[in-house]
Amino acid sequence: xxxxxxxxxxxxxxxxxQALQEIRLRLEEGLRRNEELPTTLMRMHQNPLGTVMAxxxxxxxxxxxxxEFWFLIFRNLSGLDEEDKSRISGxxxxxxxxxxxxxxxxxxxxxxxxxxxxxxxxxxxxxxxxLYRNLGVMLGLAAAIxxx
Numbered sequence: 267x268x269x270x271x272x273x274x275x276x277x278x279x280x281x282x283x284q285a286l287q288e289i290r291l292r293l294e295e296g297l298r299r300n301e302e303l304p305t306t307l308m309r310m311h312q313n314p315l316g317t318v319m320a321x322x323x324x325x326x327x328x329x330x331x332x333x334e335f336w337f338l339i340f341r342n343l344s345g346l347d348e349e350d351k352s353r354i355s356g357x358x359x360x361x362x363x364x365x366x367x368x369x370x371x372x373x374x375x376x377x378x379x380x381x382x383x384x385x386x387x388x389x390x391x392x393x394x395x396x397l398y399r400n401l402g403v404m405l406g407l408a409a410a411i412x413x414x
Contacts, residue, residue, distance in 0.1 A: 310323075
């Protein structure tokens with residue numbers, strides 16, 4: 267039971283990271299089209315994270331998108347750890363205030379971060395799965411020995 271819960275937690279984390287990768291691709295498309303950031307964000311409604319980003323685009327018309335702004339946007343999202351929220355908030359804050367070259371560089375850096383993070387979470391999920399399988403085998407053996 268605990269193994270399924272842990273695997274589910276890893277799956278949710280992976281889904282959120284993949285949604286962030288999709289957001290990064292959409293930002294890249296907006297950059298190629300020379301769209302303003304709020305306009306690009308307001309077109310994102312494909313997944314729950316896209317809806318959050320669309321809301322952020324509407325809020326950007328009223329306030330400056332600093333790292334704190336982005337951190338508040340991501341604070342209620344389950345599936346992201348504090349490191350993810352902090353790093354993505356920093357990337358998006360730099361993206362929002364930069365010129366075309368800085369924006370492209372931030373998207374590239376964000377892509378590298380997300381790729382590394384997805385790989386790390388997949389490795390952790392695999393390792394956790396092996397741990398719980400081994401634990402299950404050991405508990406089964408212990409139960410069998412107790413019955414004998």
